[in-house]
Amino acid sequence: MTEHIPGIYNYCDRWCERCVFTKRCRIFSEQQSIMEEVNAADESEDDGSEKLLKHALDSFAEAMRLIQNWAKAHGVTLDTDNSDMPERNPSIEAAKEQLVSAGRNYAKMTDKWFSVNSYLFKDKEQEMQLKFDLEIGDIEKEFAELVNALEVIRHYLFFIPAKINRAFANLGWDFDEDETVQNDSNGSAKIVLIAISKSLSSWEMIRQFFPEKTDELIDILMSLQKLKGQMETQFPSAYAFKRPGFDDII
Ligand code: SF4
Numbered sequence: 001m002t003e004h005i006p007g008i009y010n011y012c013d014r015w016c017e018r019c020v021f022t023k024r025c026r027i028f029s030e031q032q033s034i035m036e037e038v039n040a041a042d043e044s045e046d047d048g049s050e051k052l053l054k055h056a057l058d059s060f061a062e063a064m065r066l067i068q069n070w071a072k073a074h075g076v077t078l079d080t081d082n083s084d085m086p087e088r089n090p091s092i093e094a095a096k097e098q099l100v101s102a103g104r105n106y107a108k109m110t111d112k113w114f115s116v117n118s119y120l121f122k123d124k125e126q127e128m129q130l131k132f133d134l135e136i137g138d139i140e141k142e143f144a145e146l147v148n149a150l151e152v153i154r155h156y157l158f159f160i161p162a163k164i165n166r167a168f169a170n171l172g173w174d175f176d177e178d179e180t181v182q183n184d185s186n187g188s189a190k191i192v193l194i195a196i197s198k199s200l201s202s203w204e205m206i207r208q209f210f211p212e213k214t215d216e217l218i219d220i221l222m223s224l225q226k227l228k229g230q231m232e233t234q235f236p237s238a239y240a241f242k243r244p245g246f247d248d249i250i
Contacts, residue, residue: 005245008024008246014159095234102227109223113220124209196228
């Protein structure tokens with residue numbers, strides 16, 4: 001059996017269908033096992049809900065154990081009284097608000113652009129069909145490129161603000177992360193930067209398909225480019241972070 005890579009799922013892009021490390025990922029293996037159990041239960045007319053509930057409870061217990069270990073290591077008391085919690089550096093709090101909000105705004109702009117311009121894709125489909133029938137150009141390749149660009153943009157749309165949020169989670173507290181490069185903030189920031197770069201390339205591809213929309217698309221491209229620059233400024237060591245599996249030689 002191939003060995004799992006510890007923590008690989010923490011800094012991946014959660015796109016398992018496209019991941020080359022599925023066989024070495026504990027989360028993927030667990031998801032597969034659950035699906036197999038549920039499918040087996042379906043066949044035996046058991047709805048599988050008991051197994052799912054048990055798995056959820058086990059996962060919760062494991063998460064609690066990890067949180068408690070972390071809290072103990074950092075001298076943090078896990079009770080509901082937060083009065084003695086250290087204040088977070090206000091400039092980091094402000095940066096978090098600003099960047100998470102910029103990530104959400106990008107998602108809103110994108111959503112709006114696709115709703116207003118849905119007709120473009122219908123027209124493009126007809127145009128491609130015509131070219132295909134007339135055997136003009138490599139339409140299959142063009143179609144694959146367009147579909148890929150759309151899938152990439154869609155996959156990272158809400159992933160970006162969620163991961164920005166996580167990148168700030170441990171930043172600027174008294175119990176700040178010890179490692180200057182290999183820490184959760186840099187790992188999360190790095191996957192945000194990767195997601196933004198892939199999204200930028202995909203938007204450029206969309207722009208090439210619809211050059212008449214360049215002015216509108218430049219706004220989206222600029223907002224993403226600005227977000228990328230702000231993340232790079234806020235997390236200057238992010239690119240140096242080695243993501244388990246993806247950036248390490250295994
Ligand atoms: S490492 Fe790969 S298989 Fe595992 S959760 Fe991430 S994308 Fe999915």
